[in-house]
Amino acid sequence: MxxxxxxxxxxxxxxxxxxxxxxxxxxxxxxPKASSPARLLRVRVDGHDHGKPVKVHVNLPLALAELLEKLLPEETQLTLGRQGVSLKELLAVVGQGVPEGKLVEVEAEEEGKPVRILVEVV
Structure with missing residues (x-):
């Protein structure tokens, strides 16, 4: 304006x-309009698995968001669950259409190492 x-x-x-x-x-x-529909589900995971650094960066079209569960490491899924985040519920909400922005941001510690998980719609 x-x-x-x-x-x-x-x-x-x-x-x-x-x-x-x-x-x-x-x-x-x-x-571009601020209210344009979001098109991607962006997931960023930075953590460690058996002492080795792990980085998972996934950009999924929203139409394929149900594949997210298959792409995330099991430890990441467990960390989300311990933080009270249900991946199935999150994906159900995304399927209904959500505005752009952060959906989940977790900063935790697993086995004495920092873990960061970010899920956002862009």
């Missing part, structure tokens, strides 16, 4: 003509 106001102020000040203003306003109107 602020950009559109600036375009109108530029017209008022004589800095640009009406045609230029129309082109700018049209370009601003066709940009």
């Amino acid at each position: 602020e950009e559109k106001r600036r375009v109108l102020e530029m017209v008022k000040a004589g800095e640009i003509g009406v045609e230029e203003a129309l082109a700018l306003l049209e370009a601003l109107g066709n940009g």
Whole structure:
């Protein structure tokens, strides 16, 4: 909205003509909208398994979100469960459509090592 106001102020000040203003306003109107539907389920897991660092970074189209359970290491699924996060319930909510943003963010410690899990819709 602020950009559109600036375009109108530029017209008022004589800095640009009406045609230029129309082109700018049209370009601003066709940009990405804040309410556009989310398309990806992004999962980031940073942890350790038997003392070795483990990184899992998955970007799944929402239409394939039910595959997430098969892609996550078992230890990650257990950590989510211990933190009170039900993967099945989370995927059911995602299937109903959710706005963009973080769904789950867990920072925990397993076997004395830090674990970070982030699930977000983008």
